Amino acid sequence: MKRTMVVLAHPDMEKSVVNKKWIEELQKHNDKIIIHDLHKEYPDCIFDIDREHNLLENVENIILQFPLYWYSSPPILKKWLDDVLSYGWAYGDDETADYKMKGKKIGLAVTVGAPEENYMKNGSVGFSMDEVLIPFKATIKYIGGIELPSFIFYDAVPETGDEKISESAKKYSDYVLNL
Template sequence: MKTVINLFHPNYQYSQVNRAMVDAVKDKIEVRNLAELYPDFNIDIEKEQQVMANADRIVLQFPLQWYSTPALLKHWEDQVFTYGWAYGSQGNTLQDKQLLIAVTVGADNYGRDGFVKYTVDELLRPLQATSRLIGMKYMKPFVVMGASSISNAELKNVGPSYSKYLNDETIPVLGDFE
């Protein structure tokens, strides 16, 4: 199964958690740093569509920013997931491929009892809805909470946990409201 990781971190060089994740898998899985590839947001749509068409598993890795995806990821979606290619009566290129979300969250106070009042899964719903529209299987996300205050001991476990997640052939597919 061919997996490609699309990394959308605007400040990757400063992210010890995202770097640990990438370092753990980069020798076995293709990692594409989209912020480096497209610093001006000028997306090579044809190239991106070719990369996605050739993958079985597409990973979107990013930090949660203002309860959403980074601007480049949203722009990339708008440019790459086009009508007639990703959706619509003829748009079936991504049909039945797996969409994996790998998200780092700076705080750890999400959920009904936390400050934020929403869970990370709830904040990721737009990606889940997009995967449904384009016919992809939305897999259970990999989430690192408290990334901005992670301890060294916890950080040491992030890379191996991410590698295990990406090598797991039995990651659950989530339904519409899971």
């Protein structure tokens, strides 16, 4: 059975508007989806690298789920990437080696507090979300992963209606289940 691990990097899920709903929807499918909450598992940000490697080796798909923080991820995800995607395991100089992330399908699920029009060339940010996420896409490519389309939710603020969030959670669940 294909399994997907969602690596969740949200520093305050209790206050989350969208990420919390997304996870609640995904939890209905625990037989197919592993939800790996970095803040819950590692509140001190000291990762058990062997455990993380084992988790990653035993799934086919990986989704990095996080709220956009200053055009990047929350710090815990950056540290996780730095620590877990280690030389010799995830990548290296030997093109014939069996690096463990090679061929893994990896996607990004990102919530953004601003409206989508801000992330257009003539928007207030001046860069598209694809451009903002280039460091993650470059990482996926560098470790030999297969980049999946990103799942983006804009206007992730408390004023966003429950209906829009619930609809998004169902679409996100379908996205993850159909990888």
